[in-house]
Amino acid sequence: MNKKIKDDFYEYINEQWLKTAKIPDDRSSIGSFVEMDLELEKLLKGLVSKWHQDNSSIPNDPLIHEYVKFYSMILNTKKRDELGWEPVRNFLSKIENLKNFSQIQNANKDFWINYNFLPFSLSIDEDFANSERRIVWISEDSTILPSTKTYENQEEKERLLTVWKNMVKELLLSYGKNEQESEKIIQNSIQFDELYKNYVLTPEEAADYVSLYNLKQRNEVNKYSKNFNFLEIIDRFVGQEVTEVSILNERFFKNFDLIFSEENFEKYKDLLFVKNLLSTTTFLTEQIREVANKFSKAVTSIEKTRTLEDFAYDKTNTFFSMPLGMFYAKEYFGENSKKNIEHMIENMVKVYTKRLSENDWLSKETIEKAIAKISKLKFMIGYPEIIRPYYNKFKVLGYEQGGNLFTNALKFSEEISKYKISLYHKDEDKRYWSMSPAQINAYYHPIKNQMVFPAAILNFPFYKYDRCSSANYGGIGAVIAHEISHAFDNNGSQFDENGQLNNWWTEKDKSEFLKRTEAVIKLYDQRETEFGKVNGKLTVSENIADLGGFECALEAAKMEKDFNPEELFKSWATIWRSIYREGAAKRQLETDVHSPTKIRANVVLANNELFAQTYEITENDKMYIPKENKVKIW
Template identity: 60%
Template sequence: MQKNLKNDYYDAINHDWLKQAKIPEDRSQIGSFVEMDIKLEKLLKDTINGWYKYSKTLPNDPLIHEYVKYYSMLLDDQKRAELGWEPVKKYLNTLEKISSFKELFSKGRDFWIQYGALPLSIDIFEDFVDNTKRIIWISNPEISILPSKETYQNQEASKLIEAWKKMVNDLLLSYGKTQTQSEKLINQAIEFDQLYKDYLLSSVEWANYVALYNLKDISEIKKISHKFDIPKILNDFVKRDVSNASVINSNFFANFDKIFSDENFEGYKALMFIKNLLGTTSMLSEEIRIKANEFKKVLYSIDRSRSLEDYAFDMTNVFFGMPLGMYYANEFFGKKAKQDVEHMVANMIQIYKNRLHQNTWLSQTTIQKAITKLSSIEVMVGFPEVIRPYYTNFKVKTYEQGGTLFENASNFNKIIAEYKISLYLKDEDRRFWGMSPATINAYYNPNKNQIVFPAAILAWPFYQLDRVSSANYGGIGAVIAHEISHGFDNNGAQFDEKGSLNNWWTDSDRKEFELRTKKAIELFDGKETEFGKVNGKLTVSENIADLGGFECALEAAKLESDFDAKSFFESWATIWRSKYKEGAAKRLLETDVHSPTKIRANVVLSNSELFAQTYDIQPEDKMYLDPKKRVKIW
């Protein structure tokens, strides 16, 4: 065992689990996060099914009542089968009748919101430089067949396109198209997609999200197209004159008129029709839903679609996940756990400050600015104080009232879209969360300088009240410190204590930080996995957060009277245990900003001086990393 620990710590600690764990047929992976999710899902489904079967047990919460109405509509596979494609025929026919880009652009905001059919994507999001207001962001629409630019460059791309073609053909025939009509639509769509893919941003470009901010005056935006009045579209969208917008993907917009030329209209229309058709399938019959999952199964190596009950749970949570999460937190989240985690967060922030005071590569000017940012972090644990107001407008129209799943979903999406648009040039309540409390995750928001820890992640193996504190520090403690570290990764470090894009570094400190960031890239780049190599540039922000968070959590653990280094390291390795199906692993290597879990566990451990001392790691051991190559940023 000792020899194995020194060569592959992750495999040695997780040996029995890795041998026995099986990936569920309807999932693409299994691991600590997924196991927790399965357990949480069972608890919530048992609760919901109790409400569904015995209405007298429903809590006195109008949103939960709407949840159960929508859930029951999804469970009614007989009614869904009876309706077939009928609920979406009018919707899709309207799209088919459009004959030109000119007509498409003239349709107006309600049509654009409902169909997402514009050749540009419009969103309302924080102004990075002034986070007290939200501005328009425009980018290329998310209409590509494959999920990323990297997937197109994969040698399996043609096989994946063929799987997509087969699925779409089956659905088009089911919809009522002839084989000839289906083939024509598919070929037109693929022809446009082959042109369009060249203008996609890479995953690395998306990961460097600060560089996506590109504020342009409306006069510059007008120059994007000589054919279409984009400023007018933006004005119509927010119902007021727009003075500027952030333009993501300059290369796409530099070629806008070329991509959306009249000769490309039929290809674009075919792809839009298919994309909109696919977008409706989860709200139709079980037969249609399962047919529409075939491409996803190939893409991520999933063996079967989700069961009817699981599907109903997933789809209801698309709209009602936050109200359900609030119920979960109020019923199942203990006050003691909240206090314990808040104590750990306070400790971790103080440790970070102490480490900054001892920092040898930063100037005092930058150190003081960093400490100011740390002191300003808003910490949110368990559940939000309030949720967004639009949930109260979600009123389910049941089958008995003449409603359909598609009609309800369309109404809910319009309510959400109108709410987002209403925030144009305004600030949003900082107390709102971007995650339900019933989520196995945590996040740092650079635009608000907030860290959020939902109630559901505060469970084993991340956290347990009655175990040695070092194990909790190696689990939830490392997660807490990881999220704090995101405020100081290659992206987060560019935002100030208020969450606005503002350079608070001296020039020399910034250069040194960039050199250390480069070393972090090199530490992970090219690391081999079963399904391909790690891209150090893609994963650098998460790797910086892992490296800094681990060291900070370890230092905090040392302050406790029951400190045990091995318990800390074992807990760290345990939280990252995972198994992936081939397709999922390949897609993650192409697009995920996180390194594969085994790499996260072992590389960070190899970078630790105390780990090397604890296990007497020598140069001949595979877990050994030359001290000169260790990366220390935070």
């Protein structure tokens, strides 16, 4: 037997692909997901380009007509060059005219909706403890560098900050600031960021999303600051007197007055200006967009900025991805595929239910609760029944009507924000999706106890209607079962069958689960990659889902007449094939809750008994994990 199978199954299966695959100049990686995205993009860009060139070919869908209008405005570079920075000067001047924090405190609702990097971010999202309503959440904003981890490597920190400073200076000079003003703004921004970074969430903290739910009653909220009246701002934002607020990061808010002290105001104001200036650059000229992309390219090691046509497609999808996705799914998603996938899901739910009922480390009480949860899981395949109502308010105002890209985008963002605010203390129709049908992805929503599988991911190499069923189980089957497993990972397991944050575990069972979670952390932690080591704690939830999902998909595949384990193992290794640019790979290790793809592929297989038996893996092989070190949660 080929020794490579036993030492690195991922490399063995993907050997030829890894030798020949090339990362596109404007991408940070290439792999199964990216290849599918490129194919999908080619199809959809072709349609959009055709609609742009021939308006009579546009489908009879008002939202697609608005899509094409916005897309066409981006392609009109002559008009964008003519306008220059003009569309955003009034917007940015409101920051330039700020004199103190009191003006921010007293700013109107629209100010708190439209600007980035205000002293705290406001949003209306689900109440973890009551899934039937939405509440106010307040949180920090982002740092200049991608995460707190990036600041720990001094050489990388200095390299990226140098790129950022040079980029910002070029933009400030273009905007009209002189050399001295630009240098001062940049220096102040860096100094404030250096303080700010000490209080934001680390990637590991952000990954433990249940711990971010810190519900405070109205009378507790203003205790975090002597200088800011949080409640006054929040009430104005919501349009009524709020009764409670969830504090995303208490460390940040306990130090709020230290961060946003009057002596720091000028430094904060300069970074506020820069952050908002940067947020507007994609709506201006191509030259400005090219300059403003330098930092992002340095962060991910991308070599080339997206072409005008590609950018127009990307930017329009920022607002119209759902309407375009609905068109795609209804035109290209087959009913036969949907029925087949529903059959696979039914099998995997049966397997999961059986594995839970036969579990040897949970009490009968906890098993009953777990089965109740899986019995209420909802699966949404292809595309949603309905889309959110704010899309009907997306009316593009063309250049001839006095509109421009920025004012249109601002209006769209306002409509989205106002819709979300209108949901305060209300429920939302659970048929809405958080992802376009034209997205190569899937997700589990713990509050809705719901799983979504967009039409776009239900294609080769994840799925093909007429191939061996085991190959489909090793691809889309493992992805579906992965999402089922999220209902029982370290985060999802804390929500009950109704999506409520509720401890349905006995104390003993919870303790045993945490022991097994630690074993998963140990199984992955410090595994070497070309660009650094895996962080087992950061990636634990996704690793739990991978391990449980793969085992479930394998058992379900055995229920089919054409079961072939080798086809399943091969399919699993194939869907994770990828190559990353250095910057992107390093950022993934710092911040991504998913392990690098090669690690995902090989560790799951090495942890599996049937894989070891099929390929006669022994202690002399690198794919070997001793039986006592193999982890089984679900």
